[in-house]
Amino acid sequence: MDIKNLQRENIKTLRPYSTARDEYKGQASVFLDANENSYGSPLPENFNRYPDPLQLDLKDAISKIKGVPIENTFLGNGSDEAIDLLFRAFCNPGKDNVIILPPTYGMYEVSANINDVEIRKVNLLPNFQLDLEGIAEAIDENTKLIFICSPNNPTGNSIVRTDIETVLANFNGLVIIDEAYINFAKQRTFIQELTEYPQLVVLQTFSKAWGLAGLRLGMAFASSIIIDILNKVKAPYNISQSTQDLALAALQNIGQVNEWIKTTVAERELLSKSLLELAMVKKVYPSDANFILAQVDDANATYDALVDRGIIVRNRAKVTLCEGCLRITVGTPAENEILLTALKSLTN
Ligand code: PMP
Numbered sequence: 001m002d003i004k005n006l007q008r009e010n011i012k013t014l015r016p017y018s019t020a021r022d023e024y025k026g027q028a029s030v031f032l033d034a035n036e037n038s039y040g041s042p043l044p045e046n047f048n049r050y051p052d053p054l055q056l057d058l059k060d061a062i063s064k065i066k067g068v069p070i071e072n073t074f075l076g077n078g079s080d081e082a083i084d085l086l087f088r089a090f091c092n093p094g095k096d097n098v099i100i101l102p103p104t105y106g107m108y109e110v111s112a113n114i115n116d117v118e119i120r121k122v123n124l125l126p127n128f129q130l131d132l133e134g135i136a137e138a139i140d141e142n143t144k145l146i147f148i149c150s151p152n153n154p155t156g157n158s159i160v161r162t163d164i165e166t167v168l169a170n171f172n173g174l175v176i177i178d179e180a181y182i183n184f185a186k187q188r189t190f191i192q193e194l195t196e197y198p199q200l201v202v203l204q205t206f207s208k209a210w211g212l213a214g215l216r217l218g219m220a221f222a223s224s225i226i227i228d229i230l231n232k233v234k235a236p237y238n239i240s241q242s243t244q245d246l247a248l249a250a251l252q253n254i255g256q257v258n259e260w261i262k263t264t265v266a267e268r269e270l271l272s273k274s275l276l277e278l279a280m281v282k283k284v285y286p287s288d289a290n291f292i293l294a295q296v297d298d299a300n301a302t303y304d305a306l307v308d309r310g311i312i313v314r315n316r317a318k319v320t321l322c323e324g325c326l327r328i329t330v331g332t333p334a335e336n337e338i339l340l341t342a343l344k345s346l347t348n
Contacts, residue, residue, distance in 0.1 A: 001172055003198055003225045006144060011089050016232040019053050051241035054231065058244045061251045062219065068191050071224040074231065075239050079180060079203040079218030080107050082230065083147075086201065087115040089233045090144045090174060098145040099138050101130065103154055103319045105178060108147045118142075123320055128155040128285070130163040136170070144173045151181040154316050154327040156287030158187040168197045174226070176201045181289035183209035183261050184268070191221050198223045208290060209261050212250060215243050264290050268330045274340050275328075280347050282324070291329045299324045302346065309342045 004012065020034035032038070034050055041048040059070045066073075076082040091098060093116035100108045102121050112119045120143070122134040135146070146167060150159035168175050177190050179202055191202050201222040207213035217239065220230065250257075272284045275294050280302065283295040296302050299317035303326060306313055314327040331339065 001199055003174075003223065003229075006173060006199075007089055007229055008092050011229065011233060014232060017236050019050070019236045021050060021053055045245075047241050049241070050237050051239065051244055053236050053238075055239050055244055058239075058247055061248055065251065065254065066191060066219075066221070068194065068221050072194055072221055072227055074220040074222070074227050074234075076218045076220065076230075076234070077238055078207065078216045079178070079205045079220070080111075081234070081238065082201075082203055082218055082220040083107055083176075084111045084114070085230050085233050086145060086174065086176065087111050087117055089229050091115060091117040093117060096142045096144045097140070098147065099135060099143060100147050101135075101149070103128075103152075103316075103322050104147065104149045105153045105180075124152070124155070126321065128152060128157045128321070129160055130167070132163060132166055135167060139171060139173075143171075145176060146171060146173065147176045147178060149178040149180075150187070151179075151185050151288040153181065153289065154291070154293055154314065154319065154322060154325075156181075156285055156289045156291060156293050158185050158288045161187065164190070168193075168200060172199070174199050174201055176203060178203045180205045180208055183257075184265055184290050185288035187288065194221060194223060198225070201226060206247060206250070209264075210250060210257055211260065212247070215246055215250075217243055217247050264330050267333060267336060268292060271328070271330055271336050271340075274336075275343075278340075278343055278347055280343065291327055293322065293325050293327050295324045296326060297324075299326055302326065302343070305346050306339075306342055311339055311342055313339075 024033060036050065037048045040046055055075050056070065059073045062073060063070050074082060097118035097120050098112055099120045099122055102123050109119055120138040122131050122138050125131050148159055148164055151157060152159065164177065179189055182189050182204060190200065194200055201220055204219045206215060206217040268287055272292055275281045276284050280297045281294055285293040299315060303313065303315040316322040316325045316327050
């Protein structure tokens with residue numbers, strides 16, 4: 001498969017913006033090339049210089065943890081940036097289409113709509129796994145991207161690995177596996193498979209297990225051809241200096257993150273069990289993520305009653321295949337207790 005031929009013609013011929021930092025990378029004592037404020041910044045730490053456009057120090061630190069080379073790594077302002085860039089680089093508006101697998105993460109559809117790209121929806125099966133026949137039927141010569149979210153949001157389950165491999169083996173466009181919740185899953189990541197599949201893009205994020213949703217930092221791992229295309233299209237300085245500094249510091253605290261993952265998974269199992277004991281809860285779906293999808297007697301009324309008590313969950317009652325469901329993030333033990341007490345008081 002020729003990945004280069006998948007990109008939009010205008011991107012193929014695009015001459016990307018060349019930053020001052022791209023044009024001169026060496027050491028010097030006087031930098032007068034980027035129209036920065038030469039005097040400093042009104043903060044204890046200096047932010048007067050533009051950050052590294054390719055975030056090489058941060059990528060190097062990430063590469064040591066993930067085992068993925070720098071040239072196979074893209075960093076974005078959240079994984080949402082990578083999702084949007086994939087549309088902008090590979091999908092011709094009004095001509096190409098992408099396949100999404102509802103119920104799933106909402107930004108694939110929003111990004112498609114923003115970019116005027118046709119969406120083909122192939123619902124997951126009732127067990128929330130891939131409808132491989134449906135996907136095969138939906139693909140045509142203008143299908144550029146397929147988004148597979150595993151573990152899936154909002155259902156929480158991992159997608160069967162061999163099914164994902166079937167899609168990878170048979171589709172001639174990009175397969176994006178969104179692993180935002182992979183740290184909470186028993187299933188292995190696909191980042192080790194990058195050398196085998198040139199059209200594979202794996203998305204991960206610092207917003208979930210890493211506890212840095214406010215920082216806005218997402219990762220896309222893919223063949224260097226795909227990474228080069230994303231780098232060409234992205235805004236020149238898409239990751240701020242403060243984000244790069246703080247993420248580098250956070251990577252030193254991987255021990256804390258691993259502790260939280262263990263605690264979250266243990267709390268998830270406790271919360272699932274306690275929810276199931278409530279009469280109002282009809283079903284608790286098994287979760288590989290840091291949230292639980294639960295079907296309750298009256299999702300809208302339960303949602304409203306929880307809001308009245310200052311507890312906010314996500315009402316998914318109207319979502320395909322999630323009728324009557326609430327999506328509940330695993331909280332701290334104290335927060336989970338507050339939720340369970342509130343739900344018990346509704347049952348009585
Ligand atoms: N993918 C999935 C499946 C998500 O659930 C989310 C956030 N809810 C994202 C991506 C977005 O992550 P980020 O904060 O890195 O943009």
